[in-house]
Every structure is written in C-alpha cells, then in structure tokens.
Amino acid sequence: METTENGAGGAVGAGSGPPSRWRALLARGARISLPALRWSRMRLPEADLAQTARAGLGLIYPPSCIACGAAVDRPQALCADCWTTIRFIERPYCERLGTPFALDIGGTLHSPAAIADPPVFQRARAVAAYDGAARSLVHKLKYNDRIELSEALGRMMLRAGSELLADADLVVPVPLHRWRLWRRRFNQAAALAQVIARHAQIPCDMQALRRVKITRSQVGLTRSQRRDNLSGAFRVAESARLRLAQKRVLVIDDVVTTGSTANAVARALLRGGAQTVDVLSFACVVTES
Numbered sequence: 271m272e273t274t275e276n277g278a279g280g281a282v283g284a285g286s287g288p289p290s291r292w293r294a295l296l297a298r299g300a301r302i303s304l305p306a307l308r309w310s311r312m313r314l315p316e317a318d319l320a321q322t323a324r325a326g327l328g329l330i331y332p333p334s335c336i337a338c339g340a341a342v343d344r345p346q347a348l349c350a351d352c353w354t355t356i357r358f359i360e361r362p363y364c365e366r367l368g369t370p371f372a373l374d375i376g377g378t379l380h381s382p383a384a385i386a387d388p389p390v391f392q393r394a395r396a397v398a399a400y401d402g403a404a405r406s407l408v409h410k411l412k413y414n415d416r417i418e419l420s421e422a423l424g425r426m427m428l429r430a431g432s433e434l435l436a437d438a439d440l441v442v443p444v445p446l447h448r449w450r451l452w453r454r455r456f457n458q459a460a461a462l463a464q465v466i467a468r469h470a471q472i473p474c475d476m477q478a479l480r481r482v483k484i485t486r487s488q489v490g491l492t493r494s495q496r497r498d499n500l501s502g503a504f505r506v507a508e509s510a511r512l513r514l515a516q517k518r519v520l521v522i523d524d525v526v527t528t529g530s531t532a533n534a535v536a537r538a539l540l541r542g543g544a545q546t547v548d549v550l551s552f553a554c555v556v557t558e559s
C-alpha cells in the first residue's frame with residue numbers, strides 16, 4: 271500500500287512495505303527509531319494483515335507530530351500548532367532563486383539579488399522558509415537520526431518542486447564528504463533524493479557527484495570567503511560523465527542558506543557535462559527585502 275496525503279496538504283502516512291532503501295540503510299548501521307519502520311522490516315504477505323499489524327502498533331505507539339511530538343491522528347503528520355509555524359513559499363517568488371517577494375509588485379520575475387549576482391543553477395525552489403517547525407524538522411532529520419522524516423519532507427518537496435521535476439532527467443543529492451558521512455551515518459540530502467526520485471519516477475544518481483574537500487561551516491563567512499571555502503569541494507566522478515551528459519539535473523538538499531553550496535554543486539555538474547541544473551530543498555533561508 272502506498273502512502274496517503276491528508277487534506278491539509280503536508281502530513282503523510284507511513285508506507286507499509288519493506289522498501290529496499292531502509293534495508294540498505296539498516297545494513298549500513300543506520301539507527302531508525304520509528305515503530306512504523308521497525309515493523310516495516312517484517313514480511314507481511316497480505317494487505318489486511320499489514321493493516322491489522324499497523325493498527326496494533328498504533329495502539330502501542332500512538333502517532334505523534336513529526337516536529338514536536340504532540341499527539342496527532344496519523345503517523346508522519348504535523349500537528350496544527352507546528353503547521354501554522356511553517357512559512358510555506360508560494361508565488362510570487364523570484365523565478366531564479368525561489369525566494370518569496372515581500373510584496374506582489376506584479377510582473378517582476380527576478381529578485382534584485384538574482385539580477386545582481388545570478389546563480390550558477392537555473393532555478394531553486396523550497397517548501398518553506400528555514401524557521402519555525404521547518405527548521406526543527408531539518409535539524410531532526412540531520413542531527414537526530416530521524417531518517418524516517420525523509421518520507422514526509424520528501425513528499426512536501428515533490429509538491430514545491432513539481433515544475434523542476436517535470437523537466438528533470440536525473441536527481442542528484444548534495445553529497446557529504448566521506449568522513450562526515452561516516453560520522454553522521456547517513457546523508458540527509460541523499461535520503462530526501464531517494465524519496466523524491468522514487469515518487470517522481472526519475473533516476474537518482476548517488477555516485478555522480480563527490481565531495482572531495484572538507485569544508486568548514488559557511489556561517490559568518492563573507493561571500494568571497496564562502497566561495498573560497500567551497501572552491502573545488504565538489505567533483506563529478508569520471509565514470510559519471512557519460513551518465514550526466516546533456517542531462518537536466520535536479521539537485522536535492524535539505525536546506526539552502528546562502529546558495530553558495532548550490533552554486534558550487536551546479537558549477538561542478540555543469541563542468542561534468544550536465545545540460546542544466548535546478549535545485550530543490552526542503553527549506554531555504556529567506557532574508558526580508
């Protein structure tokens with residue numbers, strides 16, 4: 271049985287099958303704590319048996335809000351309070367950067383920031399501004415081993431990125447350096463990319479792009495320092511050049527802050543032969559202008 275969306279548009283139910291990606295993650299030692307995923311490892315031959323099992327688990331583990339833990343009526347959902355703290359990004363927004371305009375001044379397609387410093391990527395889109403429950407969800411996914419959140423967040427991204435997905439040949443996550451991957455145990459961008467690629471039925475290439483340099487935090491750096499920090503950080507694998515050739519690539523990340531990483535990734539992919547690069551994230555930093 272596939273997941274279902276609720277009427278509010280963002281909360282989703284947990285899948286029932288034993289998806290291979292979870293098995294792969296479990297095999298790599300990822301700690302997955304949601305009861306829904308624990309039982310998803312079981313092989314259930316009949317749909318009604320699966321439903322019965324899920325109902326039983328619902329009694330043992332009542333569903334809780336994915337952001338704050340408050341009781342909700344279905345798994346993988348947001349409570350009403352958290353829902354109201356999410357600033358969903360809707361048009362009018364900059365068609366390049368995807369950042370919302372404070373005022374609808376009509377007819378304007380590009381923000382002053384995009385005109386003054388055009389991004390390397392073609393278009394960026396995000397579900398929400400990086401604050402409130404959206405920020406909390408990103409942190410839980412990234413630092414709290416809550417990899418199961420990638421399903422709910424990825425499905426929200428499908429909606430926000432529908433135009434980009436319609437044009438995409440290939441989905442590529444922003445990679446972590448292998449040492450950071452070893453420490454964190456999973457790459458949150460890769461987890462989101464797998465969810466998105468699976469639902470959109472677009473191939474996901476996890477190996478095309480490599481992070482070959484450990485970069486320090488971008489926080490507090492000037493624009494030129496950020497550029498230096500990320501210079502040469504990403505590289506397309508030689509073996510992936512053929513796969514990328516003339517492809518319209520959609521890059522997936524959990525959050526876009528300054529856009530420097532997205533630009534560095536786009537630059538590497540274009541050098542590696544990609545035709546165009548778009549960027550889809552769950553959240554993006556919105557500076558009021």
Ligand SMILES: [Zn+2]
Binds near residue numbers: 335338339348350353
């Ligand atoms: Zn909540």
